[in-house]
Every structure is written in structure tokens, then in C-alpha cells.
Amino acid sequence: MMNNLIIQHFKRNDNNDLTKNSPNTGTCYNKNIKNFIPGFASQFQDSFFYANVIQFLLVSIMYYKTGSGRYWRILFYASVAGFIASVLENATVTFICLPSKKDNNGIVVPFLVDEIFWTTQQYSVPILNLIKLKTLANPKAGKIIKYVIFILFLPFIFFRFWIGYERMMKGYLVDKTISAIHGFAFGTIAIADLICTLSILYYVNKNTDRTSYNSYTISKQVKKSSYTILICVDVVEFFLSVFDIFANIGIAEDTIPAAVATPFQCLMSNFILILTTDALLFRYCIREPNEFDPNKETQSLYKNNILSIGTFNGLASNNVVTDTNSYF
Numbered sequence: 001m002m003n004n005l006i007i008q009h010f011k012r013n014d015n016n017d018l019t020k021n022s023p024n025t026g027t028c029y030n031k032n033i034k035n036f037i038p039g040f041a042s043q044f045q046d047s048f049f050y051a052n053v054i055q056f057l058l059v060s061i062m063y064y065k066t067g068s069g070r071y072w073r074i075l076f077y078a079s080v081a082g083f084i085a086s087v088l089e090n091a092t093v094t095f096i097c098l099p100s101k102k103d104n105n106g107i108v109v110p111f112l113v114d115e116i117f118w119t120t121q122q123y124s125v126p127i128l129n130l131i132k133l134k135t136l137a138n139p140k141a142g143k144i145i146k147y148v149i150f151i152l153f154l155p156f157i158f159f160r161f162w163i164g165y166e167r168m169m170k171g172y173l174v175d176k177t178i179s180a181i182h183g184f185a186f187g188t189i190a191i192a193d194l195i196c197t198l199s200i201l202y203y204v205n206k207n208t209d210r211t212s213y214n215s216y217t218i219s220k221q222v223k224k225s226s227y228t229i230l231i232c233v234d235v236v237e238f239f240l241s242v243f244d245i246f247a248n249i250g251i252a253e254d255t256i257p258a259a260v261a262t263p264f265q266c267l268m269s270n271f272i273l274i275l276t277t278d279a280l281l282f283r284y285c286i287r288e289p290n291e292f293d294p295n296k297e298t299q300s301l302y303k304n305n306i307l308s309i310g311t312f313n314g315l316a317s318n319n320v321v322t323d324t325n326s327y328f
Contacts, residue, residue, distance in 0.1 A: 085118045
């Protein structure tokens with residue numbers, strides 16, 4: 001019954017008279033764009049555009065100054081992907097909203113191309129959590145979870161490129177159909193992240209029982225920061241998915257206004273910056289003198305071990321991973 005309702009709703013939306021100039025499509029309405037360069041500059045007022053630009057700048061600085069290893073590289077590449085996606089999307093909007101293009105409602109190919117970069121940025125979060133997990137889980141469990149995460153990547157790609165196709169063919173950014181598909185895409189990420197989060201929490205607690213000094217100290221830092229970050233990411237993705245789906249497929253659109261999803265989407269647009277900041281704090285907190293054993297010999301040995309590992313945001317388990325540089 002729900003599937004039929006969704007299909008009927010999508011078909012109903014496909015027969016509407018929306019264009020890029022309509023108020024509800026978030027594209028050209030109420031934008032007084034006369035020339036490309038000043039018009040593109042005015043797009044920085046869009047919070048999503050600005051968020052991805054400032055995220056790229058800050059992550060790049062942190063990566064250049066302190067980052068090393070696979071985890072930091074993925075953070076940097078994800079911020080680059082988000083930056084490119086935002087620039088391409090807003091440059092395209094500026095171009096199609098020029099006075100000479102006002103009545104041209106044809107196909108907009110860059111909207112489809114843009115999905116390559118949005119997909120790269122958004123699914124990097126489960127990949128980053130998977131990297132954390134690989135330093136904790138035994139090889140067999142880690143491999144199974146990795147396969148599950150990569151299998152979930154397939155429906156996510158499908159939903160993202162469906163969004164791109166809808167945008168390309170309709171020539172605008174938003175309608176109820178596109179927002180609902182966004183909900184399914186975000187729901188896929190939420191499932192992937194939830195699997196990683198539950199696994200990470202399980203193995204962190206399991207490894208805390210060990211008497212190893214390394215396990216105790218790193219576990220303490222993980223609990224101080226990453227627990228909160230992991231759970232917050234999952235909560236944001238869950239509510240964003242629920243609000244986008246139910247507010248746009250006709251089931252609860254009167255009860256759940258589509259606008260309630262906006263704060264969650266704003267937070268999600270800065271997940272890479274949040275995770276980078278968490279990784280940076282972890283790097284420096286783990287080096288604080290008061291976190292080490294009073295025994296100077298043990299402290300020196302441990303400090304050298306941590307410095308040889310480089311930057312990472314997870315738990316190094318002695319009997320699971322011997323060289324975390326392979327992951328971070």
C-alpha cells in the first residue's frame with residue numbers, strides 16, 4: 001500500500017507545471033541575476049554553498065598542518081568533493097537564471113554530473129567509520145561489515161543519480177519527488193552509519209576490559225569525543241531521512257512540514273568538518289602529559305608509540321592491529 005502511494009505521488013509530481021522560476025523549486029525564483037560573476041557571488045548567501053566552502057577551507061588547513069594517513073586523506077578528499085559539488089551546482093544555477101535563459105526550461109546536464117561529487121562527499125562518512133572499525137574489530141568481523149557497507153553503497157548511488165536525473169530532466173533543484181528521494185538516500189547512509197556505530201561501540205567497550213595501558217588511554221579519549229559524534233551523526237541522518245520521506249510522499253505532509261528537515265540537512269552538510277575537528281582534538285588530547293602513566297619509562301615508550309602511529313581517530317587494539325598507518 002505504501003509503495004503504491006509513493007508511486008502515485010511521484011507520478012502526480014511528474015505531471016505538475018513547476019519550472020526553475022517557480023517558488024517551490026529553489027532555483028531561480030526571486031533571484032535578480034543580471035550577469036554571471038556578480039550572480040555567482042550572490043549565491044554565497046546560500047547557507048549550503050557557504051557551509052561547503054568554509055568546510056573545504058578549514059579541513060584543508062587542518063589537513064596541511066596536522067593530517068596524515070588514510071583517515072585524514074579521506075576527510076580532505078570529501079571536503080574537496082563537497083566544494084566542487086557546491087561550486088558546480090551554484091554556477092549552474094547562476095547560468096540558467098540569467099535573463100537570456102529565463103524561458104529556457106530544457107535539460108541541465110551539470111545537475112547530473114554534480115551527483116558524482118555529492119555521492120563522494122556524503123558516503124565518505126560511513127567509509128570513515130569503517131576505517132575506525134578496522135582498528136578495533138577482528139579481521140573476519142571487519143570484513144563482513146565492510147562488505148555490508150559497500151553493498152549499501154549501491155542503493156545510495158541509485159538514489160543519488162536518480163536525484164541527478166530528476167534535476168537534469170526538470171531543470172531545477174527541488175520538488176516533492178526530489179526531496180523524497182533525498183530521504184531514501186539519507187536513510188541508506190543512516191543504516192550504514194548505524195551498523196558502524198554499533199560495531200564501534202561494541203568493540204570499544206570490549207577492548208576497555210583489557211589491562212593494556214594503550215587500550216585504556218585511547219578508549220578514554222574515544223569515549224570523551226567519538227561516542228557523542230557517532231551518535232549525533234546517526235540521529236541527524238535518521239531524522240533527516242524520516243522528515244524528507246514522510247513530508248514529501250503524501251503520508252504526513254500536513255503533520256510534518258518539509259521545512260523541519262532543513263536544520264538537519266545544514267548539519268549534515270558540515271559532517272566532514274565536524275569529523276575533522278574531532279580527529280584533530282583526538283590527536284592533541286592523546287598527547288597531553290596528564291593522560292600518560294606517571295611512570296616515566298612507560299610514558300616515554302607509549303608516547304613514542306603514539307607518535308609513530310600518526311593521526312587517527314579510533315582505538316588501536318594491540319592484538320588486532322599492529323600498524324595503524326595502513327588505515328590512518
